Amino acid sequence: MTDTPAPTSDATPTRDYSATLNLPATDFPMRAGLPEKEPKLIARWDEMRLYERLRDTARGREKFVLHDGPPYANGHLHIGHALNKILKDIITRSRQMMGYDSNYVPGWDCHGLPIEWKVEEEYRAKGKNKDEVPINDFRAECRQYAEGWIKVQAEEFRRLGVEGDFANPYTTMAFSSEAVIATELLKFAVSGQLYRGSKPVMWSVVERTALAEAEVEYQDYQSDTIWVKFPVTSGAPELAGASVVIWTTTPWTIPGNRAVSYSPKIAYGLYEVTEAPEGNWAKVGERYVLADALADAVFKQAKVTGHIKLAAVAADALSSVTCAHPLSGLGGGYTFDVPLLPGDHVTDDAGTGFVHTAPGHGREDFELWMEHGRDLAARGIDATIPFTVDDGGYLTADAPGFTGRRVLTDKGDKGDANQAVIEALAAAGAMVARGRLKHTYPHSWRSKKPVIFRNTPQWFVYMDKPIGNGPVGDTLRARALKAIDDTAFYPPAGQTRLRSMIENRPDWVLSRQRAWGVPIAVFRNTETGQLLPGPDFAHNDAYAGRLREAFLAEGADAWFADGAKERFLSGFVDDLGPWSQVRDILDVWFDSGSTHEFVLKGRPDLKWPADVYLEGSDQHRGWFHSSLLESCGVNGVAPYKAVVTHGFTMAEDGRKMSKSLGNQVQPQDVIRQSGADILRLWVASTDYWEDQRIGKKILDANSDAYRKIRNTVRWMLGTLAHYDGAAVAYADLPELERLMLHKLAVVGAEVVEGYKEYDFKAVFSSILNFMNIELSAFYFDVRKDALYCDPKSSLKRRAALHVVATLYDHLVKWLAPLTPFTAEEAWLERHPGEASSIHLELFPDVPEEWLDAALDDKWEKVKKVRRAVTGALEIERREKRIGSSLEAAPVVHVEDADLLAALDGLDFAEICITSQITVTEAPAPEGAFRLDDGTPVAVEPRLAEGRKCARSWKILPEVGSDPDYPDVTLRDAEALRELAAGS
């Protein structure tokens, strides 16, 4: 170590040689200004008809089809849409660049309730009533509404950089789509998979319409409550003569009672009334089965003054019990057996511990009843659910003894049904007690009047009925499960999730009592129940053809136009009289579940099945599910080969975004402030298979990453301003250049693998790390000297330029699917031209010869020694002995033969960016710098000797020895000579 002052201190005044250097020069700005630049690039792509060019370029290539799951045409994009569409765009762009013809056709889901609501809302604002508007006028307004939002959303998707056939998207409401959807449904009818069943739905008597859960609001309401005896008729002998007691707030549902539910988790007891007032409903000597926790309350309500518990009743004993209906004495209408069924929904918080179960009047009741369908059949019990209440809230003939009584009036007030039922129960001696209860009860959003649960006819598809004449066990469920096994899932858990849903799901309910949708275009014979079309109908094809023609010309409105019955049925049946036209529409899930038919099969530029579907994980229940069932029902297999799912986007703290918390991130805001490429980088950086987070901090971090990428690209562009495009043969490249090509090849493999496996964060981190660690912090830093200062003729310089051009070309192409705007901007810097676009390029080949693991190993050793040198220089810097590393000329004692060999033949000073360096195997002096990780290298941090070169800033003894250029190194003098000769 020397203490002599730095020899630069007395150097001659430095001449400014910067004009003689090959410094980076580019118009590619450091600051992107993406919010302004991106729309211009979109306009450019429009102008050059990039989409058409992409298709032309790829014509004849193998197709790779990502089928777009249609968003609902309602409202502006939110962050979830942005994530979804950007992921899809990354996939189609990367596949296109891998050499496929990867066409993307965006689509929209148009039918359904939310749009009906909006249109209805507009009606209400104008004081119009939906029911007074002709249905096809109403449908036309819904169509118009959807069209408006499709335009808005298409622009918003394009602003994200999404490339696709936005001029010809698909919609579920296109006439051609409606024709396919309707005829697809007919296929289910023809193969016998469609049947008419029933299900309870929320029903508003006032509006005479079914309501969705979201159309219902809960308000306080005073209900009549009753406690009713169900006499035990068989089962546990110890309960002979006793009654099971139920409690209900809807006495009018008693005629619909078919079972009593109990819970195996509740303690029950057998009780006897020992003391009661004269004329009381509950009489001395009567025995009741009740939940222990509720017995006292029940007896109190029943005005019983004395009771005893005779025995505990085990839940096991209840399972085989059958009761009589409390009205079994009434005109013979209720003589069926009422079974006890175990139900998890039963609690002992309120009531009696037994729940009156009317499968036509409650969701849980219905589900419990359907669940036990087979057991009931085995017990000889008819599982048919009665239609006890009609549209107007009147009890029907299915409620013998009460026909014509009314649950609710047209104004939503209580009718006479409850009173009639209570009187009948009292007359039958079945009442234990009655009361009133104020509780929350569902009301219609529109009329603010109470609603009821009412059994209604619905259309179902069998999950477990053998299909057609196929093999035994060929059911929709079996087909779907097989199809799931044959599908690849990213992430794999999606397979489990979808499988368990298909395994457990009930029959598919297709019908909705709504206006805006595709009809279930079938007829039903009201006398025989026969369906048309159907397995036994001779004119299935002709009927489907007639329907298709009509829908293609007029859309599904044709079904709702006057005279539809004659139009579609005449000539196919002898007597039109008994045939009733089904007016229900299809669940919109059937619409979107059919997109593969009218998009993938319907367009020659696509193919069926799709290579991949990509949606949020909620679509296991939605689009993945309905598409699978629809296709399995019709085609027998899934419409997709692979399913990719993404999680949901959370706020920065990992919790759900919500308006009230004010933690929402809107894609429009991100685009306005930072640009779509920043949002896209966020998508690329995240583990989207799981839920992701987004927020200011995270977006800032992505902006930083973007800047790093941009600056690295910018430096390459600036450097390449001095490149004449001449290639240097691989064999002539210096080791450092070959090392970079090796590293690039490794990154390339990771990038392509990442794109193939839909693992974009791997692509992102691979590129970013390479740029940071290998390029910016190492290769570029080392090579600046040669690139800036070497003579034009220098092989090292020419080789470096060639390799920088190669790095640039590969990296920018690999980035193109992630950041299409910036990649295009960078591309055009070097490849200008009206027809030029990076998106028309393919991912570049990576020559086999670039891979050189031995070289990589060797340079790992070089870098190890380099770390020791930079470590030593850091100490010098701290001690203020040097500033720039060029002020140093360390002596490096390498105490390991392998490490020493690795340095052989290399200009190690250049690699360490020092002016001079001495590598020696001589023993190191005491106090030499060592890394504390045990690297067998010691460094003496000496100062460089000589004068500072005014051009390259290196400090070398040779400076001053050239007579023409006395203030520079010999290398720089040579460069200046060449320059002078050239100019």
Place this chain on the structure above:
RNA sequence: UGGCCUGUAGCUCAGGUGGUUAGAGCACACGCCUGAUAAGCGUGAGGUCAGUGGUUCGAGUCCACUUAGGCCAACCA
């Protein structure tokens, strides 16, 4: 309440079949450079791998439970 999933440094992510002091990039702190300059380079400090209990010679990695969170279970898409 049930089905599926997740919790590794401030942030985003790596951590095949369990095996040395748990890694990277960014951010942060400090320093250098001033010919990538609203840039570039270096060094450093950050983690009881959500918690508890088990299996094991040994667990971030396997099991159970707990806890926090997400999706689904709607005539919602």
